[in-house]
Amino acid sequence: MARTTGSDGEKTEAAVREAAVGLIARLGYEAMSMRQLATEVGVQAAALYRYFPTKEDLLFTLMREHMEGLLKAWDDARPAAADPAARPMSRTTLPSISSGAAPPMSPTWNCAASRMSG
Numbered sequence: 319m320a321r322t323t324g325s326d327g328e329k330t331e332a333a334v335r336e337a338a339v340g341l342i343a344r345l346g347y348e349a350m351s352m353r354q355l356a357t358e359v360g361v362q363a364a365a366l367y368r369y370f371p372t373k374e375d376l377l378f379t380l381m382r383e384h385m386e387g388l389l390k391a392w393d394d395a396r397p398a399a400a401d402p403a404a405r406p407m408s409r410t411t412l413p414s415i416s417s418g419a420a421p422p423m424s425p426t427w428n429c430a431a432s433r434m435s436g
Contacts, residue, residue, distance in 0.1 A: 327368075327369075330359070330361065330365075330369070331369045333359050334355065334359050334361075334366060334369055334370070334376075335376075335379065335380060335383070337355055337358040337359050338350070338355055338376055338380060339380060340358070341354060341355055341358060342377075342380075347377060352366050352367075352373055
């Protein structure tokens with residue numbers, strides 16, 4: 319079946335992703351079939367494979383987009399002061415650097431370091 323006049327591949331792909339998220343949320347990934355997804359979007363089942371060669375590719379794309387969205391939201395919400403390079407050095411850091419002494423290690427690191435050397 320040929321594409322209908324005026325159909326848009328990008329809009330269809332977005333509709334596939336959106337419908338997949340809804341079906342996976344309702345049914346679970348394993349229970350959702352590509353046929354159900356095609357019916358939900360209103361396309362032939364074979365048309366889905368133009369956008370996603372396998373069901374796993376679809377899941378990977380959805381997960382990647384979700385993680386990218388989370389990372390962007392984190393970056394947008396994080397204050398500039400949270401960037402260690404943007405923070406001024408503290409008074410406790412400066413003496414360690416100027417004296418050449420190593421900064422104190424955390425108890426966890428000390429325990430791990432002693433096991434490696436002993």
